[in-house]
Amino acid sequence: MKQRRFLVLEDGSCYPGYAFGAEKDTIGEIVFNTGMTGYQETLSDPSYTGQIITFTYPLIGNYGINEDDYEGMHPGLKGMVVHELAEHPSNFRSTKTLDEALKGFDVPGIYGVDTRSITKKIRNAGVMRGAFVANADNLDEIVANLKAYQLPVNEIQMNSTKEIKTYSGEGPRVVLLDFGFKDNILAELLKRGCEVILAPWNTSAEAILAYKPDGIMLSNGPGDPTSVPEAIETIKQLIAQENLPMFGICLGHQLISLASGATTYKLKFGHRGANHPVQDLATGKVSLTSQNHGYAVNEESLKQTDLVATHRALNDGTNEGVKHKTKPIFSVQYHPEAAPGPRDANYLFDQFVDMMKAAQGGKQHA
Numbered sequence: 001m002k003q004r005r006f007l008v009l010e011d012g013s014c015y016p017g018y019a020f021g022a023e024k025d026t027i028g029e030i031v032f033n034t035g036m037t038g039y040q041e042t043l044s045d046p047s048y049t050g051q052i053i054t055f056t057y058p059l060i061g062n063y064g065i066n067e068d069d070y071e072g073m074h075p076g077l078k079g080m081v082v083h084e085l086a087e088h089p090s091n092f093r094s095t096k097t098l099d100e101a102l103k104g105f106d107v108p109g110i111y112g113v114d115t116r117s118i119t120k121k122i123r124n125a126g127v128m129r130g131a132f133v134a135n136a137d138n139l140d141e142i143v144a145n146l147k148a149y150q151l152p153v154n155e156i157q158m159n160s161t162k163e164i165k166t167y168s169g170e171g172p173r174v175v176l177l178d179f180g181f182k183d184n185i186l187a188e189l190l191k192r193g194c195e196v197i198l199a200p201w202n203t204s205a206e207a208i209l210a211y212k213p214d215g216i217m218l219s220n221g222p223g224d225p226t227s228v229p230e231a232i233e234t235i236k237q238l239i240a241q242e243n244l245p246m247f248g249i250c251l252g253h254q255l256i257s258l259a260s261g262a263t264t265y266k267l268k269f270g271h272r273g274a275n276h277p278v279q280d281l282a283t284g285k286v287s288l289t290s291q292n293h294g295y296a297v298n299e300e301s302l303k304q305t306d307l308v309a310t311h312r313a314l315n316d317g318t319n320e321g322v323k324h325k326t327k328p329i330f331s332v333q334y335h336p337e338a339a340p341g342p343r344d345a346n347y348l349f350d351q352f353v354d355m356m357k358a359a360q361g362g363k364q365h366a
């Protein structure tokens, strides 16, 4: 039998729907994602930790869940909101339904709600807190609890590896600083023959340099980039090195910018989807990119740094990339490792590998 579930928002609105996934109430920051596909990658992307995701595409779950497309095996999202839930998926790779996958991850979902109206609300008022409850009779109390709810501030610590892990390769040695990395970042480096040392987010610059890396990769990750001042200090020390290539993605981009003296701010409703147009300011070329971020680098603030803006979002004009004026250091706000169809941005990994080879004449540490 269908089980009732209600989505309540901080502004007092209440959406009655039906439960799927885990049988439990939840609370989190409610955001929306506009991707027409990719719900499996989205639900398993650690950058969504603490958030309830509303999918604007009206039918979710239709190609099921497979064993290959996870971005991480410990999803941190707090809930999923869909309009129509496909109960009978069809795809040759599918091994379970979305409902089964969410139950396995202990994440609740709600379906049968007007996701369009929720999205409009978030677009107008900005991201807000939301909750799933089994009974919404005491709405005032639920809203008061929502208003009092403190969003978590330690999402990065929760997601990062606790110990060093190494992945062998014949190519350049990369230390991948893990703030909640997506598997595809590691896969893109390994595909290019890199040796990868996955390091906890708070590894010191000294310990990182002791590995004699040919390059540093800063991963994506959840939450506010200013919540990890220790990592910002470490990155500052790494940037100060003579000739150490560095590539940052999403949170990594924000951290390189902060470490260089720029500032970040919270966007009204963020960028979450699979076809965000981004312009390369040097060539004018536009890439269709996958994105998932709620914060952005203040482009004005780059003026006081050694970084220059390289990319801009065409939807709202916000910053999407930077590079160092003199050093082999660059980063992008979007996700070049994602392949939501377009693979326009994938070349950035080649660029990073070329930089490492050029900087140190290949593998120096051998």
Ligand SMILES: NC(=O)CC[C@H](N)C(=O)O
Binding pocket: 047, 219, 220, 221, 222, 223, 224, 225, 249, 250, 251, 252, 292, 293, 294, 295, 296
């Ligand atoms: N995908 C990410 O790395 C997100 C970065 C950061 N947590 C933000 O929301 O802006």
